[in-house]
Amino acid sequence: MYYIIFDFEWNNAYSHQIHNYMNEIIEIGAVKLDEKLNIVDTFKQMIYPEFTKKLSGRCKTLTGITNEELKENGIDFNRAFSDFARWGAGNDNVYMSWSNSDLYVLSFNFLQHNHSCKVDFMHNYCDVQKYCMSFIERDEEHKNNQIALSKCAEQFGVEVDVEKLHRALADCYVTAECFKRVYNSEKLSKFISHCDSSFFERLLFKPYYITTFDSPAYNVKKQELFCPRCGKSVKNPEEFEIQNKSFKGAVRCRKCHKSYWVFIRAKKTYDNVVVKTHFVEMNYKRARKLFRNNNY
Numbered sequence: 001m002y003y004i005i006f007d008f009e010w011n012n013a014y015s016h017q018i019h020n021y022m023n024e025i026i027e028i029g030a031v032k033l034d035e036k037l038n039i040v041d042t043f044k045q046m047i048y049p050e051f052t053k054k055l056s057g058r059c060k061t062l063t064g065i066t067n068e069e070l071k072e073n074g075i076d077f078n079r080a081f082s083d084f085a086r087w088g089a090g091n092d093n094v095y096m097s098w099s100n101s102d103l104y105v106l107s108f109n110f111l112q113h114n115h116s117c118k119v120d121f122m123h124n125y126c127d128v129q130k131y132c133m134s135f136i137e138r139d140e141e142h143k144n145n146q147i148a149l150s151k152c153a154e155q156f157g158v159e160v161d162v163e164k165l166h167r168a169l170a171d172c173y174v175t176a177e178c179f180k181r182v183y184n185s186e187k188l189s190k191f192i193s194h195c196d197s198s199f200f201e202r203l204l205f206k207p208y209y210i211t212t213f214d215s216p217a218y219n220v221k222k223q224e225l226f227c228p229r230c231g232k233s234v235k236n237p238e239e240f241e242i243q244n245k246s247f248k249g250a251v252r253c254r255k256c257h258k259s260y261w262v263f264i265r266a267k268k269t270y271d272n273v274v275v276k277t278h279f280v281e282m283n284y285k286r287a288r289k290l291f292r293n294n295n296y
Contacts, residue, residue, distance in 0.1 A: 002032050002088075003093070004088045005172045006030040007029045008102045008105060009025070010026060010105055013052035022051055025105060025106065025109050027047065028080060029167070029169030029172045031173060037176075042169060047075060047077055048071065049070070050077065054067060055070070062166050099127060100203070103203065124192055126188065128178070131179070132156075133152075134187070149171060149174055150174075158177040207267055218275070220264055223277075225251060229256050232253055243263070246278075249261070258281060260280060
């Protein structure tokens with residue numbers, strides 16, 4: 001088994017092909033560690049962009065990569081990742097990156113190039129940033145904030161050549177040194193995910209609020225509602241309107257005779273629909289006007 005620490009540099013620019021901005025991978029860097037954490041091999045390859053064409057000013061400033069360098073040394077995306085897959089072959093190898101942002105960008109690039117977000121050669125993945133952060137004590141307010149690679153290196157006493165950061169292979173060396181400082185095989189196993197097809201689909205899935213009445217994922221008219229005062233089941237509103245990404249309707253409790261505006265927000269996640277309800281008590285005049293002809 002090998003630990004493969006990878007890093008990508010990407011160009012963020014507008015793509016006329018997808019009619020949106022895109023993070024397009026332009027450089028791969030990786031180091032391969034054996035089970036004793038020795039670096040046994042490295043991988044470096046530049047990729048000529050097909051979707052964004054010209055490098056953004058921010059990309060050139062941050063990485064130092066130029067359009068001329070890409071033209072001279074870059075190859076196409078699929079060839080580059082075929083080479084990378086062969087270099088890192090092994091079903092039990094663990095691929096690792098500093099945060100899962102590189103993995104997200106990789107999966108999205110695969111989707112654009114191959115019409116599938118699944119990265120076939122990757123079977124096991126670990127977010128080494130999250131793993132390293134578990135060894136750093138922080139207060140409750142900041143415990144979930146991500147930490148930059150340079151800051152982590154500083155915490156762990158790893159020397160960093162700041163001028164070489166933001167080039168793929170250089171970042172991999174720093175990540176590897178941070179990883180070595182806190183390596184614990186038993187704890188690490190809890191941070192490793194198996195990369196089946198749903199892993200990559202879940203990664204790219206963007207949760208959204210359901211705001212239509214004909215959604216196959218959720219029918220607001222079948223939502224069970226309970227009076228916030230007495231807990232008794234209340235009749236679902238006959239009509240709803242959409243307000244601030246919520247379904248809004250009027251309900252009245254037959255037991256305690258209180259009237260409410262109910263706001264129902266349904267959020268579609270990869271696995272299910274998360275529903276939250278909020279009740280606001282209605283004033284007497286408004287309630288009387290709405291419910292005077294109803295049998296409550």
